[in-house]
Each structure stands twice: as C-alpha cells, then as structure tokens.
Amino acid sequence: MSVLTTNILVPHGREESWRFTPLNRLKGLHDGSAAIAEHRSLSMHSEVTPGVSFERISRELLPSLSTTDDAVMNRVREFSLDVAVLKIAANTEVSSPIHLSRKTFDLNAAEFSRVLIHVGSNARATVILANTGDTLLAEEIEFKVESGAHLTFVTLQEWDSKTVHVGKHHAIVDKDAMFKSITVTIGGSVVRLLPTVEFTGPGADAELIGVYFATAGQFFEHRIFVDHCVPNAKSRVNFKGALSGDKAHTVWIGDVFIRANAEGTDTYELNRNLLLTDGARADSVPNLEIETGEIVGAGHASTTGRFDDEQLFYLMSRGISVEDARRLVVRGFFAEIITEIADSEIQDRLMQRIDDELVKAGA
Amino acid sequence: MSTLEIRNLQVSVNTETGAVEILKGVDLTIKSGETHAIMGPNGSGKSTLAYSIAGHPKYTITGGSVTLDGADVLDMSVDERAKAGLFLAMQYPVEVPGVSVSNFLRTAATALRGEAPKLRTWVTEVKDAMDALSIDPSFAQRNVNEGFSGGEKKRHEIMQLELLKPKIAILDETDSGLDVDALRIVSEGVNRAKDANNLGVLLITHYTRILRYIKPDFVHVFANGKVVEAGGPELADKLEAQGYAEYVGS
C-alpha cells in the first residue's frame, strides 16, 4: 500500500464542476490523501464467446483515448494498476448481455480503476456492470464504439451505505454508431458519476438514461456532458430521480454543447425529480450551448415535484393504502427507465431495492 | 343490505382566493338495490358531492354527515371508504404513469379482499370482466388511464366496479363522452353489477340519455349546491322536455 503524492490540482469546491460535491466526504479520492488499494475488483461473469475478450493490459501500453481535466480522473490515470479491457471484435453480435461486476468490502484504501470497453465496427453488445458491497472507488471507463456498432451499457450502483464512488463514463461514438447507457444509482454514501459522450463521426447516436433514488444523508451526482462536435448526430438524455429523507441530496447536470460544425444536430434532455419528503434537496441544471442554428432540434426540460395528489387519491379510492399507493407511484415513476434493462431478474431486484429503500425511509 | 345516508352536507373548495362554498346542505339516502339519478346543470356541485363522499383532499367538509350503515364515512381515510364498500367511478379518471392496469387491479383487489386473489381464478375473472365490456386484452399491460380515449377510461371505471364489488357506487357522468354503442356496453356493466351484488347506485348525469339503459328508482334535481326537487322516473321526462331553466338562477 502506498500513499498518493502528486501535484495534480486539488479541487476546493468553488470550481463549477465541483460546486455541489461534498469534498469532505470523498475520503481523500480527490486530494491524494487516500491510500491506494492493491485489489482489482472488476470481473467478468459471462462465458467467453468468440469475438469477446476480457483482459488486463499494462497502462503504459494503453494510453487514455480522451482528455480530462478532472482531478480524480487524472489520479486514476496515474495510479491505476493496469487497464481492464473488454473487447468485442468487429461484426460480432453478442446475443445475451455480458455481465461484469464489482463486489468489494474495503473502505480503508481506494481503488483507482481504468477500464476500456471497445466495440469494433458493426458489432453489437449489451454490457451490464453491477456494483455491490462497500468500497472507495475512483473509476474511469472509456467506451470506443466504432462505426456502425451498437453498445448498450448498464451500470448499477447497488452499493451498501458507506461507498464513495467517483466515476467518469466516457463514450467515443463513431460514424453511424449507437451508444446507449442506463445508469442506476440506488446505493452508496457519495456517488458522483460523469456520463459523457464525444461523437467522432456523423450520424452517431447516444442515449443516456438513468434513475437515482437518494435517502437520508446520501449524495448522488450525475454530471452529463454531450459534445456534439460532428454533423447529424443525435442525443437523448432522460434521468429520473426520487429523494426521501433528511439531507438526501441529488445533483443532475445536463451539459450539451453543439459546436459550430455540428449542423443537423438533434438533441433533447430531460430530468425529472420526485421529492417524497421534506428535508431533501434536488439540484437540476440543464444547460444547452449552441454555436450553430442549422440543427434539427435542441431542447431540455427539468421538473421537480411532489407526489401527485390526484394519483394517490385515485389509487386509494380503490382501497389501496397510502403506503402502497406511494409505492406504486414511485415504482411507476422509475418503470419507464428500469424496464429498458434487458434482464427481468435485474428489473425485479432493482424494484425490490427501491421498495426497501422506500420502507426504510418511511416516506 | 346497506344504507348510505347523507345529511345536510356542506362542502367548500379551497381556491387561491379562499374557500368557496359549493354544497349547501345535501340530503340523500341510498339503499342497496336502489338506483338514484342526480341530474343537474354544469357547475351545480355534482362532482363535488361525489368527491366529498369519496374523500378527495381538495374539499373541506364544513357541516353535515355521511354514514354508511351508521359508520362515519367522513372520519375514514380514502382507502377505508373503499374498504367500507364505497366506489366512485370518476368523471375524469386519473393517469398513473408506469403502473399497469393489471398490477393496479390486483393491488386493489388484494386490498379490498384482504388477501391476494388466487392467480388462476383472478386471471379468468379479469379476462371475463374485460370481455364483458369489450375491452381489448392488451389493456391489462397498459398504464392506468394513460393514453386511454374518453370511452376507454369509462369502460375501465366500470370494469373496476364489476371486479371490486362495492356496496354503493357513485357514477359521476359515466355517460359523458360515450357514443351510443359504448353507452349501451357501459350501462349493461352497471346493470350486471347491480344484479350481481344488489348494488346501490348514485348515478350522476347531465343528460337523460343514460336513463334509457339504467332505470332509476328515484330522480333528484340538483342545482346550486343542493337537491331542489325529488321524484320518481317521471321527473327525468320532465327535465328532458323542459331542461334546467326552472331551477337555475333561483
């Protein structure tokens, strides 16, 4: 075990990209004070099928594909032991989801993990990464989705209550390729994720959807950035969050940048939050920057509301108790996103966790 | 045998400019097996009466009483009223995103019957109820009232009436927005529920049209927040001929 000593800039909280994050709860992931863990928690559970490989490669041999000014990501690049690489060869169609997981129970040292998911031209795959246990984790996942490929990436933050997880999930999406991510954050103490997209060819398509449910004391941040730097690319963002309990805090930032050369861009982003109790706080900041008027469409919407009295009344008027009515409404609120996950066992497990959190929160 | 008694019911609604009195002392008694039609012009307070009995939080009871077989309905929560045997088919049924009809019906039946209905008989029960109302089976997978046409919403309300088997049902303008065929189908559903469970019905309507299919034993004219005239089925014929002019503005 070694201790981080580095001259990477340390965020202080006044920076735009850190202004919501409780730095004092990051357990030293951001300022170099965390001890570095020796373990590599990421593993693959699916059988290895032709065209699919999972291996660890020395990081010297595999420089990062993107640039970053994020202090934690720079630490990941400096301190990760190696790079876990999941590769799906060109023209490979992987019919059932590839399952990855992290299961850790180490809160004394921080894991700095670099991952590359590389999908070759015209390949198709779904990758599901399930995170359980408790850990300190700084992770950078890069996706390279080559021309004509389709990748669906599901990431499940099902952590226990003490996890601090800071991650960047950066997709590089080439010509006519499609990247879809489903991000679910329902566990942990502090989770800060940066789902970002960079298009490298026209006709590329990205869909980022997700749900988060924060209960008392939990901080969940999702900071999205879609860079429309090529013509005729399309992006859709839809995140739904629920909050319950004192000092439950969520942050959703949706930055979309349409550059001058990105004619024909089609983008829409949406964030909806359901405040189940007093004392919770949902920050929601959609932000669209447009340098060209030659686009198909660009829009955003953000709403934060409470339970709809009419819905509760309707359900209760059929004999359903107030607790069950609330449970149905919350499940229904999340269903739009959860049902997009192509695995009914996982859907049931997530809905059960949401029910349990709701009961625990006493909402 | 059940009796719903409404005595001198006074209700106000909360608006931005303060409370507005809507119901000004309503008296009505509905017994099992009886069908009472309440007829009145728009804005006379018919829906307010229906919602107040069902316990909608928007309305404040300022006086009077509602009892079901002697039990104080106004003291019950909304779900307790349903468990006591009251049902409201709403004029504007509410959309519940992400909640399927099938899940909703089963949750409601479980709550009202005190235990989850046996899966096999339940599936048949729901299928039969849907068939009887010419509801497409794919409805079970759709979200409650989401994207339903006006007619579909009303059929869905009456399907619940048949499945949930209340003692007293309040039907708030179930006829509005229905074409002739749908009106007949929905009315037959109400009549089946009456026959099957000796249901007492409070049928709220603006038009006499539905009374050709569902025969009322009593007709009450409702205007300006209260019952202004009561009689038998012949009163409906008079309203058909003369309208509400005589009752409004008084």
Ligand SMILES: Nc1ncnc2c1ncn2[C@@H]1O[C@H](COP(=O)(O)OP(=O)(O)O)[C@@H](O)[C@H]1O
């Ligand atoms: N939420 C409300 N805010 C203000 N006025 C209301 C509200 N609900 C009902 N009212 C008023 O109460 C009166 C009765 O309404 P309602 O019970 O819906 O009548 P009906 O069903 O007979 O058409 C109307 O004048 C209506 O405008």
Ligand SMILES: [Mg+2]
């Ligand atoms: Mg009405």
